[in-house]
Amino acid sequence: MNLPDLNLLIALNALLAEGSVAKAAKRLHLSPSAMSRALARLRETLGDPLLVRAGRGMVPTPRALVIRxxxxxxxxxxxxxxxxxxxxxxxxxKRTFAIRASDGFAETFGPALLEHLGQAAPQVRLRFMQKPNKDSTPLRDGIIDLEIGVVGESEAPELRVQKLFKDQFVAVVQPRHALAQDVITPERYAAARHIVVSRRGFEKSRIDDALLGLGLQRQVETIVDSFATALALARRTNLVATVPARHTAGLQDGLVVLALPISLPDLTISMLWHPRLDADLAHRWLRQCLRVVCGEPPGEAVSGAS
Known part of the structure; x- marks a missing residue:
């Protein structure tokens, strides 16, 4: 099947609108001879003269009037x-955005984000999804629109990444816990009974590396796969949950938050999306809303995007 030259539509529109080869040529920034050749091709293609001489000008044929x-x-x-x-x-x-994030993000940032979206776009909905791993397939397949978290080495290289905020680990305990009653030291922190958060079930983390550098080792009581579970256990037991401060702020009500007595690097929480959504205006707006809602609180430095 031979496809028609769609460029001829542009020429035909100019010719029918102007009723003149010279004016149509000027409109399309072509030479009169080039426009004459286009008219000849159009006549052959449509089987109709389209424009015919009438005195010093040209008039459209009945077919030209029908299709103009x-x-x-x-x-x-x-x-x-x-x-x-x-x-x-x-x-x-009207759109539903799917956001995949670790436990605590929806509780901490969800209310403000929903209010921000609802004021400007009342028909937009959010779907918060659990984050069982760092697999990038849902982003690639369009199952989710955005992912929130720490960028890992396993992330697909084509993904777009932008920093939302920096976070720090803190120790969280119930009010009657011994750590909440006095100055927390590395020794007292290590001697407490701990909850470890690891999706893969690992017992050791950068926290243990920092303690080991001080000749200390913490006592691990249990391992869970989410910060939400760790905080729920800390609320009802005498265990210590070490979690990101801002990321889980919505789950910390009624608990005591303590600065760690050891030095750990900050966490950079970012949003990730697939490049096919990069220019989508609605997705751009959603990303801007997240930057506003998750922006660094007063007193914290704000650095550029990743």
Whole structure:
């Protein structure tokens, strides 16, 4: 099947609108001879002269009059499709965004994010999803729109990444815990009974490496796979949960939060998305909303995006 030369539609629209080869050529920034050749091809393709001489000018044939409006609409529609999107009507936006994040993110940032979205786009919904691993397949397959967390070495290299905020580990205990009653030292921290958070079931982490450098070793009582579970256990037991401060702030009500007596590097919490959504106006707006809601609180330094 031979496909028609769609470039001829542009020439045909100009010819029918202007009723003149010279004016159509000027409109499309072509030479009169080039436009004459285009008219000849159009006549051959459509089997109709389209424009015929009438005195010193040209007049459209009946066929040209019939198709003139349709051709104009086709060209206008093609221009709209090929033009970069420049406007987003949030009041009319109907979309559900899927965000995958660790436990605690929805509780901590969800209320403010939902309020922020709802004020501008009342028909937008959020779907928060559990984060069982760092597999990038859901982003690649379009199952999720955004992922929130610490960027790991296993992330797909093509993903877009932007920093949201920095976080620090803190020790969280119930109010009657011994660590909440006095100054916390490395020795007292290590001697307490601990909850370890590890999706893979690992007992050791950078916390243990820091303690080992001081000649200390903490007593691990249990291993869980989420910060939410760790905090729930800390609330009902005499165990210590060591968790990211801001990331789990929504789960810390009624608990005592203590600065760690050991030095650990900050965590950089970022959002990740697939490049196919990079230019999507609605997705850009969602990312901006997350930057506003998750921005560094007053008194904390804000650095550039990753």
């Amino acid at each position: 409006e349709q051709v104009g609409q086709l060209v206008q529609g093609a221009e709209m499709v090929l033009r970069p999107a420049s406007r987003l009507d949030l009041t009319q936006l």
